[in-house]
Structure formats: C-alpha cells, structure tokens
Amino acid sequence: MNLRQLEVFIRVAETKSMSKAAQQLYISQPAVSQTIAELEDSLETKLFERINRRLLLTNSGEVLYTYSKRIIGLLSEAQHQIKDLANLKRGKLSVGASTTIGIYLLPQIIGNFKKLYPNIEFIFTIDNTSVIEALLLDAQIDIGIVEGPIFSKDLELIHFAHDQLEIICSSEHKWARSQTKQITIEDLEKETLIFREEGSGTREIIENVLKSKGVNYRPQHILNNTEAIKKAV
Incomplete structure (x- = not known):
C-alpha cells in the first residue's frame, strides 16, 4: 500500500466511479481498476460494491477511507510545515555564543532577526568558546557565534565582524x-x-x-x- 494507491482509492470513493476518477486523475480507467484490485488483494477484502452502476464503499472500504483521508491530510500538513520552516515562517533555532558576544552583541543580533522573522523561537546558550565548539560538534546547538579560534575541521567558519582588544587599568594606575x-x-x-x-x-x-x-x-x-x-x- 502506498500514497498513490490511497489517492486513487479516495477519488473512486468520492466519485463512486472508476471512469470519473480516471478523468480527474488524468490516468486510464484500467490503471484505476488495477490499483483498486491491488489494494483489495493486499488487504484481502472487498472495498467496493457495485450498486446501480455506482461503486459504494463496503464496511472495510469505509474504514480505509477514513484513515486514508487522515493520512493524506497529515501529509499535506507536513508539507506546509516544512515549507514554512524553509521560508523561516516558523521554527526553532538554538544559538550558542561565547560570553563576550552573548553579553554585548547577541541581544542586538537576535532583536534585529526577530523583527524580520517574529515566529522563530530562540534557545540561547552562553559559555566560553571551547564549550560552544563542543556543543556544535555534539549537535546540541544549531549555530555558534564566538570571538575565539575554532580548531575542529568539521565545522564551517564564517567571519562576520572584526573586534579590537584593549588593555585596561584603573584610573589610579x-x-x-x-x-x-x-x-x-x-x-x-x-x-x-x-x-x-x-x-x-x-x-x-x-x-x-x-x-x-x-x-x-x-x-x-x-x-x-x-x-x-x-x-x-
């Protein structure tokens, strides 16, 4: 049993006709008949009864129709959800940042991102660079923003900004x-x-x-x- 068979079955059940189902699906009537026959063979039961030139669902057919509609509906919902994720309309992003970036830069970066993609949920981890690198390698976070060197060759590095370090001392020094x-x-x-x-x-x-x-x-x-x-x- 596969999705294509279920789609053909649903169309026959709703049109009560193999010829009409074939027309709507742009396939031949023998192909529809063969699909229904294969379904009935695999389930070892009759799915339709022919009454007054109409195909009506048997009790087994009613059960299969209910679940087939649910399966196709779930598939359609999954496709929409995945499309939304791809278009950043929804989803979850786990971000790790080194301590300095987490304190001084991350709030502004995330604030600007949320304005563009308000439905994305963020999970934050702030720690030193070596910990963030380890979390990335362990797939516990999706992206890391750090200022220190990264040693693993399994991670892709993108330089996005430059910073300058200064020595500071007390005003009394x-x-x-x-x-x-x-x-x-x-x-x-x-x-x-x-x-x-x-x-x-x-x-x-x-x-x-x-x-x-x-x-x-x-x-x-x-x-x-x-x-x-x-x-x-």
Whole structure:
C-alpha cells in the first residue's frame, strides 16, 4: 500500500466511479481498476460494491477511507510545515555564543532577526568558546557565534565582524596617568594581569599575541566574565 494507491482509492470513493476518477486523475480507467484490485488483494477484502452502476464503499472500504483521508491530510500538513520552516515562517533555532558576544552583541543580533522573522523561537546558550565548539560538534546547538579560534575541521567558519582588544587599568594606575600612553613588553612583564578562564576565546587570542611577542606574562586572577574583570580593575 502506498500514497498513490490511497489517492486513487479516495477519488473512486468520492466519485463512486472508476471512469470519473480516471478523468480527474488524468490516468486510464484500467490503471484505476488495477490499483483498486491491488489494494483489495493486499488487504484481502472487498472495498467496493457495485450498486446501480455506482461503486459504494463496503464496511472495510469505509474504514480505509477514513484513515486514508487522515493520512493524506497529515501529509499535506507536513508539507506546509516544512515549507514554512524553509521560508523561516516558523521554527526553532538554538544559538550558542561565547560570553563576550552573548553579553554585548547577541541581544542586538537576535532583536534585529526577530523583527524580520517574529515566529522563530530562540534557545540561547552562553559559555566560553571551547564549550560552544563542543556543543556544535555534539549537535546540541544549531549555530555558534564566538570571538575565539575554532580548531575542529568539521565545522564551517564564517567571519562576520572584526573586534579590537584593549588593555585596561584603573584610573589610579600609573599607566592611566602616563603622558606617553605607550606600554612596552617590559611594562607588561612587571604587572599582574587579570585573565579570562581557560577555554575563553578572548584569553586564547591574548595569549597568542603575548607569546608571539615573547612576553613573560603573569595572570594572577582568573574571572569568567568580562564585566567582572572591568569591575575588578
């Protein structure tokens, strides 16, 4: 039994005629007759009785008609649902973002997206870059937005923006009072630094730069939130 057989069966049941069903389906009457015969053979029961040149459903035919209409209706509904998903008229999107992006950029990005596609439901996960990468690889989120490097070759990367990292210090620190505003490698090596936690994309980028410049840095405090670091300074 297949969908095409059910469609032919429904048309015969509703027109009460194989010839009319054939005309509406643009197929030959023998093809309709063969389809009904195959259905009856597979179900081992008669589906129609011929009365006064009309084909009327048997009790078994009535049961099959009810379920066939339901099946075809569900298929049509599924097709509409899938079309809506493809056109972003409805659906669910699971988004992961690294901590910095999740705090400062994600709300605006999602706000703009919701204006265009108001019926899309969002599920958010905010964590450091390494966690977001792991969630993507485990198919627990649909898309990740991070600022740090991604190491897996199984993920597709699209660069969408550029950012600039700055060193910050207290307004009471000697660097803030300096007239030159120049910080040397030696200056950095003398200071204790506040870093993000391991796995943070921001930390990964900073450490790569410091190592490339030969800086012997000393991260004395580790905080997992950019706002906490700003307040700690």
